[in-house]
Every structure is written in C-alpha cells, then in structure tokens.
Amino acid sequence: MTHVNSLPVLGVALTLEDLEGVEGLRDFVFAADRDVELRDFIPVDALGRDWREIGRRGRRAFAGHRGRIGIHGPYEGLMVDTPDPEVRAIVQRRFLAALDGLAEMAEGREAPHMVLHSPYTTWHGHNRVTEWDDTEGIRARTHAVLAPVVARAEALGVTLVFENCEDMDPAERVALAASFDTGAVAVSLDTGHAHYAHGATGAPPVDAFVRAAGARLAHVHVQDADGWGDRHWQIGRGNIPWHAVFAALAALPEMPRLILELADVRGAPASARWLEGQGLAR
Template identity: 30%
Template sequence: MKPYFSDAMQTLLRQVHINMPIKLLPKYLEMILHYRLNVELGFEAVELDRMSGKELSAVAGKLHGRNCRISLHGPFWDLSTGSVDPLIRKVSVSRFQQLFETLDIFRPVQVVLHTGFDPRHHRGHRRAWLDNSMAIWEPLVKRAEGLNIPLLLENVWERDPELHLELFGRIDSPFFGFCLDVGHQHSFSGTALSVWLEALWHVLREIHVHDNDGSRDAHLPVGRGSIDFALLFDFLKARNLTPLLTLEPHLEEHLPESLSGLMRVMTACGTAWPVLS
C-alpha cells in the first residue's frame, strides 16, 4: 500500500482514535488494518437493525486481529432521552440497548452517546426532561459498570455545561463521564471553552477533535478554524489530564492535515500523550 501518513503522523496515530462510521468501514478497512488505526465506530439506527451478529463479529475480529483499539459512538438522530413523549423515550432506550448488545463483540474501551437535549425545544420543561432522562441513564450506567466499559455523554446543542453537571451529579460512577466535542462547543454553545473545561474536567474522559470558525459544525482539520486548541492543551497539561483524543474528519483528505495541526499544537504546548497500543 502506498504510504499515506508520515512517520510522525503514524506515531501520533498510535495515540488517538479516528472516527469511522461503520457504514463506511468497507471503503477504509484496508487502510485501517494496514496502519493499525484505532477507531471510534459510529452506528446509526439502520446499521443496528441491518447488521447481524455474524457480520459484527467478523468486523471486530479483523480489527482485534491487528490490535486496533475500538470505541463506539451510538445513534443519535431524532433520539431524545428526556422527551415528554414516552414513545420517543422508548425508541431512544431501545436504540441504546441495541448498541449495548454489541459490546461483548467489540469490547470497546468506552462508549459515547448524546443526551438529545435541545434548548430550543426543551428549555421550558428542563426539570421534567432531566427526570425522564435519568430513567434511561441509570440502568445504562449500571450495565456499563457490569461490563467495565465507561459510558460517556457528549455535548451537542447544550448552551452550557449545567445539564451535564446535573446528570453527573445525580449518577456518581467512575463509569459515567464526559466527552467534550470542541467543535460543538465552539459552534453551538456560546459558552467559553474555559468554562466547559473548569466545570467538567473531573469527569472528562474523551475529546472529539475537529475545527470550525464558530458559524457551523464544519468538521475542519485542526488549525483551519478558530478553536483555541492551545488553551485546551495548556489546560489539560496543567491538570495532568490525558483523555482519549478522537479525530473527527468528515473528508478523507482532512485526516493528514488534522494530524499535522494537532502535532503542531501539542508540540507548542509541550504536551505528551500515551501510546494506546
């Protein structure tokens, strides 16, 4: 296979995960196995319905055979864990349970889900939304504890860290943590990155890494937008934190550029990251 990454990039690739929608895996599997990429496999509802246990086991076997670490990202479109409609909550928990049925197959290092909270629609009944949501998260966290696999909640539309703080305050478990998506924070929240970090660093287990200019969730390579990655890595270094870094390029050609941008920031900040495998 023609070399795709420089030696320095390949070193960094041993320290991060790369997001990979499972529907695109056939296209990129050869490259993943060749470079032994660690991947965050993303599932949508259609894959959970369509893919058999045999198919999933075949995928997992190929990745494990090359010592590729796996994390999972669950479905999120149209799901709302705190919805006032019990049928929507039922669908939401059903999709999450489908994902959890794959954990014995993939043996992921952690699982990322969205809350489904949208302040444009849910702000007026926030308390009821939280109570409804808790009825879903509590049994899922128990299940995650039994499997020894952390369950992480990612920020999307939330305007500030308060909702996540309350959820983590209600469920105190080392297997329940936060995934900071810096692209979502920068384009959707309107609350400074430093505020999110100060509020949730104690439960921070993963960071989704991509860039934008603040106007939309563009998933650009690191350095192409205006996210303050120097602030981020200085903060992590000061607290000796090394959460899992997952790069989320939406175009194949953006991955090398994002790796280069991430290397520049980490070098400038003097941060060292552990080799994952």
C-alpha cells in the first residue's frame, strides 16, 4: 500500500479573491504548503491596471507560505504566434508585464513559473503535411513573439511552460520548447485539454502526452473531463484514466508540479481526497 506521505502534493490554481473568500481554501493551501498558481493576471483589463499592486497584494497574501508560486499568463486575444508586428508588440508588452508582476509577488521564491498557451490548433493538426502545413511558420513566429519574453524570464529565474490547448500531436509542443535551447522554457500538460483532444479530435490519450513530454514536463494542470469539452471538473467526476496518467508521471525523472485547475476551486479539497483515496496524490 502506498504511504500517504510518499504521494505527490497537489497545488491549486486560484485568484486572490478565492484565497480570501472561499471557506477553508487558505487552510488547504497553507497546511501542506501547496504550490499555487495565481490567475489574477488573466483578465483582459488586469495588466491595464497596476500589475505591481497585484504582485504586492499576492506577496502579502502568501506571507508564511513555503510552497512554490506561479501564475497563468494572460491569453485572451493574445496569439503567441501572431504574424502582425503591431499586435506582436502588444502581446510582448502583456507577457512582460505579467512576468514583472510575478517577480514582484514571488521575490525570493524558488522556481516561479508562468503558463503560456500553445500555438497549435486543431486546424493546424488537420492540415499537417498538406499544402497548408504551417509548422515552420508557427515556430518562427512564436520565436519572434517570445524572444524578449524568454530573455526576461531567464533574468528573473522564471520558467515559461507551454500548455496544450487544441494540440493533437503532443510532440510538437515539446519540440517547440526545446527549440528555445534554454532551461527557462519547458512544457505544461492540461489533462482535460488532452482528454478533449483525444476524444474529440483523435489525439493520443492523456498518458501519451505525459510520455511525449518526458523530462521537459515541468507543470500539469490537473482537471477532470469527459473527452468532449474542456470541463475543468472536480477530480473523479469525469472519465480520465487517472491511474494510467499517474503511472506515466511516476516514470518521469522528476515529478512536475501538479496544479488543480478547476472551474470551481471549492472542489480542490475533495479532488485531493479522491486522488489520495486512489493512492495517487494528496
């Protein structure tokens, strides 16, 4: 039987409002020094306000917390491979502001991370090796957008992680991360996104996404789903084969940080209990 203390500890994606207002959530996070991923930099208007104040407020909120801290970077309307140079400047400005806000919040912390969305779409997946194949273009445009962002991440000691969204080929994101040739760029896996892609677009199953990423997998969004849509359900309410997923994770040279990313953060403690009952995580 697996000893509870040997199980990987789940982190939580949340907002500062969640931490302050959801009953029991602060105790859940602080009692086990769980990793956290702040979502306050996602809203479209967040970086038009004083992002430094978001960072300062976050630093105060997590005083005494010894887990790792990261953020989900902004993504609404921000294509990481945008071809328009004027739009590119806006995307860079948003990402750089988010990085500086993270630095403000995570000052003195070990290994902060920022999640970025993958540039690979279902359209791209279905047009590989046709006359519309844009594989090289996607990579070139992503490098053009992220060059200053990666440089800032390296200077701040932040790891940028590419999260799968519509990705059909789990190896593409891994190759993209490797192409930056820096430890500041790695791979994220969203279990529900992968399960959606498997069920709806013919992508491999979730555990195959883990194996494809291998040692470059630094971060996982843990959410349950039905293979049809992006559900972000409490763990145990969908049909993701969790034993296969955690077996693949356990085979990695290092366990990535595991972040519960739920539509309703109030389900985080119950999700941890469910996975603990399965002998997988706590």
